[in-house]
Structures are given as structure tokens and as C-alpha cells.
Amino acid sequence: MSRNRIIAAIVVAAGRGERASGAGDPTPKQYRSIGGVPVLARTLRNMLAVPGMNHLAVVIAPEHAERLQRLAIDDPRVLPPVHGGPTRQESVRAGLAALAPLRPDYVLIQDAARPFSDAALSQRVIAALADHDGALPAMPVTDTLKRSLDGTSIVATEDRHTLFAAQTPQGFRFAQILSAHLRAANLPREFTDDAAIAEWAGLSVRLVPGAGSNFKITRPEDFARAERLLAGDNLMETRIGTGFDVHPFEPGTSVWLGGVEIPHTAKLKGHSDADVGLHALTDALLGAIGEGDIGTHFPPTDMQWRGMASAHFLRHAAALVKQRHGRIVNLDLTLVCEAPRIGPHVAAMCASIAEACGISASRVAVKATTSEKLGFTGREEGIVAMASASVELPREE
Ligand code: CTP
Ligand code: MG
Numbered sequence: 001m002s003r004n005r006i007i008a009a010i011v012v013a014a015g016r017g018e019r020a021s022g023a024g025d026p027t028p029k030q031y032r033s034i035g036g037v038p039v040l041a042r043t044l045r046n047m048l049a050v051p052g053m054n055h056l057a058v059v060i061a062p063e064h065a066e067r068l069q070r071l072a073i074d075d076p077r078v079l080p081p082v083h084g085g086p087t088r089q090e091s092v093r094a095g096l097a098a099l100a101p102l103r104p105d106y107v108l109i110q111d112a113a114r115p116f117s118d119a120a121l122s123q124r125v126i127a128a129l130a131d132h133d134g135a136l137p138a139m140p141v142t143d144t145l146k147r148s149l150d151g152t153s154i155v156a157t158e159d160r161h162t163l164f165a166a167q168t169p170q171g172f173r174f175a176q177i178l179s180a181h182l183r184a185a186n187l188p189r190e191f192t193d194d195a196a197i198a199e200w201a202g203l204s205v206r207l208v209p210g211a212g213s214n215f216k217i218t219r220p221e222d223f224a225r226a227e228r229l230l231a232g233d234n235l236m237e238t239r240i241g242t243g244f245d246v247h248p249f250e251p252g253t254s255v256w257l258g259g260v261e262i263p264h265t266a267k268l269k270g271h272s273d274a275d276v277g278l279h280a281l282t283d284a285l286l287g288a289i290g291e292g293d294i295g296t297h298f299p300p301t302d303m304q305w306r307g308m309a310s311a312h313f314l315r316h317a318a319a320l321v322k323q324r325h326g327r328i329v330n331l332d333l334t335l336v337c338e339a340p341r342i343g344p345h346v347a348a349m350c351a352s353i354a355e356a357c358g359i360s361a362s363r364v365a366v367k368a369t370t371s372e373k374l375g376f377t378g379r380e381e382g383i384v385a386m387a388s389a390s391v392e393l394p395r396e397e
Contacts, residue, residue: 007126008055008104008174009047010095013040013068013112014084016061020113022220029217030112031067035230039217041071042115047108047169048075050122055102057095058112059084089184089191096178107177109194110169113217116229117169124208125171133203134172136195137210138164167210170194176203236392238329241287243280243389248382257335257342257383258349258366259311259356264340268383271300275310276385277333277366281353282310284331284389285317289324311356318357326393328359335368336377336384342368 017029025032030040040058047056056075059082060068068081082098084091092109099107106129108122121137128135145158170193177194180201184191191197198205213229215222252267256275268274282294291297294313298305321328331353335342342349346366354361371377377384 005052005105006054006103007050007052007106007108008057008099008102009050009053009108009110009169010057010059010092010099011040011043011047011110011112012059012084012088012091012095013043013064014059014061014091015088015113017113019218020220020222022223028061028064028067029223031064031071032223034115034223034226038071039115040068040112041073043110043112043117044071044073044078046115046117046119047110047122048077050108050119050126052126053077055079055099055104057082057098059091059095059098087190088193089181089197092194093181093185096174096181099174100178104174106171107174108169108171109177111216114168114214115217115226116211116213116215117167118211118214121209121211121214122169122171125169128206128208129171129173132206133176134170134195134198134205135208136170136193136205137167137214138207139167139210139212141165164207165210166193166195167214167216168193172198172203176201235395236326237395239288239290239326239391239393241284241289241389241391243283243285243287243385243387245276245279245283245385246382247274247276247279248376249380255340255383256310257340258333258345259309259314259352260345260348262340262345266380272298272305272308272310272313276383277335277349277387278310278314278353278356280385280387281331281333281389282313282317284387285314285321285328285357285391288389288391289321289326289393291317291320311352314353314356318359321391321393322358324393326391328357328363329390329392330363330365331357331359331387331389332365333367333385333387335366336371336386337368338370338373338378338380342366 013030020029057079062083125135141160141163147156180197184197247268247270249266250269255264255268256273258277349366350361350364353364
């Protein structure tokens with residue numbers, strides 16, 4: 001590009017949204033929320049995020065002024081609200097008139113009701129303006145199309161390979177589309193998009209690939225579709241991890257288990273506080289997110305972990321889950337020992353584990369069993385802990 005083009009956008013939001021108005025909700029579609037964010041706020045945000053965007057005119061119905069204000073759009077590139085007219089064509093013309101003093105080179109004209117256009121799509125439109133007067137995103141038609149004059153009897157079957165569904169934002173060289181719109185204003189016919197006006201004016205208009213997600217909110221069910229699209233964006237996947245640990249007894253007076261100190265006739269031997277339960281849980285969490293094991297994060301050769309409370313290790317693993325924008329769904333711990341008796345301490349252990357992981361105690365289970373006097377646990381030489389963790393992480397493709 002020889003010089004920086006001035007790029008402006010018009011977002012037309014002056015419609016009544018009659019086809020989308022569902023039972024009971026009087027809010028026009030462009031002011032209703034999807035995923036907690038109003039449709040118009042999303043559309044404005046997307047247009048302002050288009051690289052090189054210099055000015056934006058938002059065209060509204062005069063009676064919606066307060067609704068627009070409540071969106072609290074605070075960006076110096078946004079012009080004072082422009083009042084639209086009774087047809088989309090008139091609303092666009094009002095937006096063009098408002099931008100004219102700024103003498104933009106290009107203008108992107110966008111429906112407020114398309115909250116999912118991405119910057120790449122707008123960039124395709126802008127790129128096409130290097131050799132064309134206008135450009136619009138479009139999708140090939142997939143259904144076979146029937147022509148009917150009365151909605152029942154068929155007059156013809158169209159060749160769908162030559163048909164494309166027009167989307168917005170549509171881009172134009174500003175001076176040309178302004179002039180075309182001014183001339184078209186005097187015609188008895190009404191145009192439903194700006195490309196049609198450009199075509200009528202003899203401008204060269206090019207199709208660029210649109211996007212399926214760039215649909216227009218038109219009917220009540222489109223809100224559910226939009227919510228599904230957003231949910232799909234943040235889809236989580238479930239991960240499972242397991243942990244296993246053993247610590248032998250040595251002479252002492254208490255053991256640490258599940259973050260709780262329990263009086264006993266021996267203690268557990270180990271580098272830290274030897275809390276075999278928390279070690280197994282830490283490994284289960286690290287396993288679920290594929291981040292090695294407790295030894296890789298806290299090498300036993302490192303003196304600083306000597307006598308350390310094992311809650312520190314568990315807290316670290318839980319923090320790694322959070323760092324990955326994940327969440328712990330549940331933790332399950334089984335302790336295998338003849339003694340001490342675990343039952344009376346289960347609630348305290350669950351609370352302590354939940355606290356270390358920043359989750360509710362209802363997501364933590366601690367169970368205990370003996371090994372029927374068999375093996376090293378049966379001979380009371382040590383304690384075994386087994387744990388599993390279920391974690392949700394953002395889906396990886
Ligand atoms: N629009 C506008 N001024 C109008 C009519 C429409 O600015 N007089 C805008 C709408 O706000 C919308 C876009 O043009 O963002 C596309 O129009 P459409 O989907 O038809 O929206 P509405 O006209 O609001 O809906 P309906 O036709 O169902 O009443
Ligand atoms: Mg309409």
C-alpha cells in the first residue's frame with residue numbers, strides 16, 4: 001500500500017428487529033445479550049478490532065439512544081450516534097453522510113445483527129478493495145433452490161452453483177458508494193443491501209469468502225444458535241489423572257494424612273511431612289494435566305522441601321490447573337492401612353484438601369480400607385494412598 005488508507009465503518013442498528021422479537025421480551029434484537037454481552041456491543045467491538053479501523057459511525061433509532069448509552073462504548077474512534085431512517089437503505093445513507101466530512105477511503109458497512117464477524121473476514125473485504133469498487137463476504141448456497149410464486153407450486157429449480165448468500169460487512173470505496181447511495185435515494189425501489197446499490201450504479205463488486213458463523217440474528221431461534229456457538233468456543237474437555245504413593249512407618253507419635261495430623265504410635269517416613277494422601281492427590285492432579293509428577297516439581301534431593309507441609313505441593317498442582325484455565329471437577333482419595341483409624345478424620349481431610357485446591361469440599365472424597373492384614377500394609381509397615389482427579393481443561397484441537 002502506497003499510503004495508509006483511512007478506513008471507516010458504519011454499523012446499522014436502527015431496525016426494530018420485528019422478526020426476532022420473541023414472546024414477552026420487548027428489547028430489540030441488537031440490544032439483547034448473547035453470552036452476557038449485548039449483540040450491538042459485540043458487533044461494535046468486532047468492527048473496532050479490524051486492523052486499520054479509523055472511524056466508526058453507529059446508526060440507531062432515536063428512541064434507542066438510552067439503550068446505546070448503556071452499552072458504554074468508550075472509544076474515541078466512535079462518532080456521536082447517527083439517527084437512522086425507516087429502511088436499512090436510509091439508515092446506511094445517514095451513516096455515510098455522517099462519515100463524509102472525515103473523507104475516508106474505504107467504508108465497511110455492517111449489520112448490527114451480525115455479532116460474529118471476525119477481523120480476518122473484514123480484512124478479506126478490505127483487501128479486495130485494492131482492485132474493486134466494492135466487496136462482500138458471501139457463502140455458497142447449499143440447499144437446492146426452488147422458485148415459486150405462491151409458495152406451493154414450483155415454477156423452476158435454480159442452479160444453486162451460481163448462487164451465493166450475501167453477508168456483511170460489505171466494503172466500498174467511500175466516494176463511490178456515497179454517490180451511488182445518494183442517486184439511489186430518489187428511486188422508487190428499495191435495496192436490501194449496499195452491494196445491490198453498487199451493482200445498480202455500475203460499480204465492480206467482488207465476492208470474498210464469508211463465514212458460517214457470521215450469520216445474521218433474524219429469528220428468535222437465532223439467539224439459541226448464537227449461545228451454542230459461544231459455548232462451542234469455550235468448550236472444555238475432561239481429563240483424568242491417577243496417583244499412587246507409599247510411605248513406611250518409623251518411630252514417632254503422629255502421622256499427617258490428607259492434610260490432617262492424627263496421633264498414632266508411629267510416624268510416616270519421608271522427606272516432607274510424608275503425607276502419603278496429599279502426595280497421591282498431587283500426582284493425580286499433575287497426571288490429569290500432563291505436567292509430570294511430584295518429583296519433577298519438588299525434587300527430593302532439594303533440601304528446601306525438607307519437613308515441608310505437603311499441602312504446599314497440592315496447592316501448586318491446583319495452581320497449575322488454574323493457570324491452564326482449567327478447573328478441578330473432583331478428587332477421590334483412598335488410604336490403605338490397618339491403623340490409625342481414618343473414619344473420624346474424613347471430614348477434616350476433605351475440608352483441608354478442598355481448601356488447598358480452592359474447591360468446595362463436596363468435590364472431595366476420602367475413603368479408607370484395610371488390606372485384611374495382608375502384605376506390608378497388613379503388617380502395619382506403611383500406608384498406601386491411591387487417588388484420582390478429574391479436571392476440565394479448554395479443549396485442545
Ligand atoms: N436496520 C437499520 N435501519 C432500518 C432497518 C434495519 O439500521 N430501518 C439495520 C438493523 O438494525 C440490522 C440490519 O439493518 O442491524 C439488518 O436488518 P434486519 O436484520 O432486517 O433487522 P431489523 O430490520 O431490525 O429486523 P426485522 O426486519 O425483523 O424487523
Ligand atoms: Mg429489516
